[in-house]
Amino acid sequence: MKFVDEFREPELALRLVAQIRETATRRWVLMDVCGGQTHSLLRYGIELALEECVELIHGPGCPVCVTSCESIDFALHLAMLPNVIVASFGDMLRVPGSRESLLDVRARGGRVQMVYSPMDAVELAKNHPNCKVVFFAVGFETTAPATALAALHAEQLGLDNFRILVTHVRVLPAMEALMLSPVNRVQAFLAAGHVCAVTGFAEYDAFVDRFRVPVVVTGFEPIDLLQGIVDAVQQLESGSHSVSNCYTRSVGRQGNINAQNIVETVYEVADRDWRGFGSIQKGGLRLRNRFERFDAEKRFEPIAVNPIASANACLSSQVLSGQIKPTQCPHFGNACTPDSPLGAPMVSSEGACAAYFRYQWLQSK
Amino acid sequence: MMPPDRIEFPTCPVASVQHDRVMLAHGEGGRLMRQLLREKIAPAISLGNPASSTSILENEAATFPVLDGEMTITTDSYVVSPLFFPGGDIGSLAVFGTVNDLAVSGADPLWLTLGLILEEGLPFEVLDRILSSIGIAAKQCGVSIVAGDTKVVPKGVVDKIFINTTGVGRMRDNGSLGSHRLHEGDAILVSGPIGHHGIAVLAAREQLGLTPPPRSDSAPLHESCRCLHDALGRDLHAMRDATRGGVSAVLHEWSEASSHTLKLRESLIPIAPDIRGACELLGLDPLYVANEGTFVAAVAPSAVARALKVLQGLDVSRNATIIGEVAKKQSAPVIVERLLGIWQPLDEPSGAPLPRIC
Helix, strand or coil: CCCCHHHCCHHHHHHHHHHHHHHCCCCEEEEEEEHHHHHHHHHCCHHHHCCCCEEEEEEEECHHHHECHHHHHHHHHHHCCCCEEEEECHHHHCCCCCCCCHHHHHHCCCCEEECCCHHHHHHHHHHCCCCEEEEEECCCCCCHHHHHHHHHHHHHHCCCCEEEEECCECHHHHHHHHHHCCCCCCCEEEEEHHHHHHHCCCCHHHHHHHHCCCEEEECCCHHHHHHHHHHHHHHHHHCCCCEEECCCCCCCCCCCHHHHHHHHHHEEEEEEEECCCEEEEEEEEEECHHHHHHEHHHHCCCCCCCCCCHHHCCCHHHHHCCCCCHHHCCCECCCEECCECCCHHHCCCCCHHHHHHHHHHHHHC | CCCCCCCCCCCCCCCCCCCCECCHHHHCCCHHHHHHHHHHHHHHHCCCCHHHHHHHHCCCCCCCCCCCCCEEEEEEEECCCCCEECCEEHHHHHHHHHHHHHHHCCEEEEEEEEEEEEECCCEHHHHHHHHHHHHHHHHHHCCEEEEEEEEEECCCCCCCEEEEEEEEEEECCCCCCCHHHCCCCCEEEECCCCCHHHHHHHHHHCCCCCCCCCCCCCCCCHHHHHHHHHHHHHHEEEEEECCCCHHHHHHHHHHHHHCCEEEEEHHHCCCCHHHHHHHHHHCCCHHHCCCCCCEEEEECHHHHHHHHHHHHCCHHHCCCEEEEEEECCCCCCEEEECCCCCEEECCCCCCCCCCCCC
16 A cells, blocks of 8 residues: 555565664663554564664653543533533543543443544534534644634534533643653653644754754654654764654644644643643643633533542553553553553553553563 | 216225334234235345245244254344445345354355344335345345344334344255364465455444445355365364454454464455555554455365365455464464564454544
8 A cells, every 4th residue: 555555664674673773882762752653663563673772662642641530520520411412532432530431421321422523523513403512622733623623613603502622732841841850761752743744843943952852753654663763863872962854754844834723723822731740831722712612611510520549550650751661560461451441541542551462461471 | 878977986085004114003013014014024035935925924933844964043133324335234234144154154044034123213215225135135145034023113212223133054064163173274264355344334334435435345155155165175174254353353262262373464464455544544453343245264274275266266255365374372362473574462452443533
């Protein structure tokens, strides 16, 4: 298949693996920021192939993993209200809040609808004029343009029964929080290619200067990832640090200006709670005042925050910040499996724990 | 002689009742129900065998002769949404699905029963299309529908129509099949490219707008299974149609039942470009996606060439190919050689595969 097979070409991949092994004089610590990258690294066995010369720490870029427990609890609460339908992406439906997930709530009679696009939620609102339809908007800069477009579309249609529960997060503030952590070990970043396709990578210049770490914009196919790692290791070996782009077929320096403008129209930057990180300054987005009639947090009564019972057992905060590998968690594969997850990283198709469970643990059992 | 004066009778002001959709009364045992059976269901299902409608009309149990050898029976319920999708519909699916269950277990399908649960308000135009599809499919498979039941439930209780079919078949006597007969070294083959049904239904249900719309592989497998069995005899060890859970589910079941590990090579797995594209887009692994006209078989290594020749000579399995082998038990039940030459365990998915979000 064009645009896929050439980036999975086994011979080229093996040559790049050899190049990385030759270049590295010591074992470098790299963070792949995005959960999609984590899964590819494990699925194609790249992490194992490079074990001696690169330690890969899997970053916080799994959108459902970092969505705060309080936000999920609020969505669960809304789904049980009369005449309210909560719509979200499939991945989000399985992630537990403090006690249960949206799928659990649906089994108890709550109205929860899986959608493939935020525009489907607008359609849902149009077709259910007697219900309030809440779109649970999760995700990084990659999904924000689509949810912003949904808000604009709902405004154009004059819908008064459409709501958005916004939990959008921004990746750069999280990378800053990681670098400022006293336990940080990351020496270079493989920046999330899809995020950069929207935001561009000009904003990483200041980050690289401030923290003196290489940032390599990296894609998701095996060849993309290996090229990103080659670049990062070369920079580390030569003691340099700059932003480089190894995902040129999708990412330009300025990013997607149209998408940025749409996001800018609908959202403003705000502090946000991240699961596993706590509050991150400027770490998310919220709706601008012009769209406050769609804002679920403003239009529905708030709920009391639940004490987080089950989340205490889950060490996702240490996993998402790269302090421990999923397999180092005492619950991994025991109390916590994809069938009965203790935390979000074991649920999501992009979660680091799920990736280790699928691709490594089963084999080592 | 003058003709007698014509006496004009006043016409009855109440028109005869001609419903355009299913009413609750159609399931309540009275005149309307008999009308439904006589005018709609019996003609459709008797397409292949006119005698087969008798027991349905007369509400009797079906009688059939006891045959020599072994008989086999299987049942399955069909709730697919949407009812019509590119490449098939719930009617033909309900026939092929049960026929295929019989076929892969080593039986020649003979008889089916047909249970219909209809939602009040289902347009007859829709029911007619489904019944007609059932009749044509049964004829295509050479099976008779010998007994049936129809219920109508209030609107909202079921989603338009649910169908149950039970199939009875006669076991062929050229060698038993099943996971107990898997041997180390057996070749694993698939009868065609995988993932079509699941992606076609998903694309139709969610109106994904893929162009051209992916088509389901829904098809009867009795002929290809019989030909393969006849040609290979005891060298054919197991067959299974790769429906819910896809090829992965079949292999996991075989591994558990046989205490072997099943090894696949990703580069050998046949996937049509449109299905692969849709899977890439949605973040789905085609090995987990449902098929409705594709089966997996384990054959003795010495019989591989014969198996492929037979299958590739039939239209429904013309793209049959080897995808892996049966190996000694390892820690993981199913392993896949990914493209970089690294072996990875193939996990079983938890619940329905849900698409990723970015």
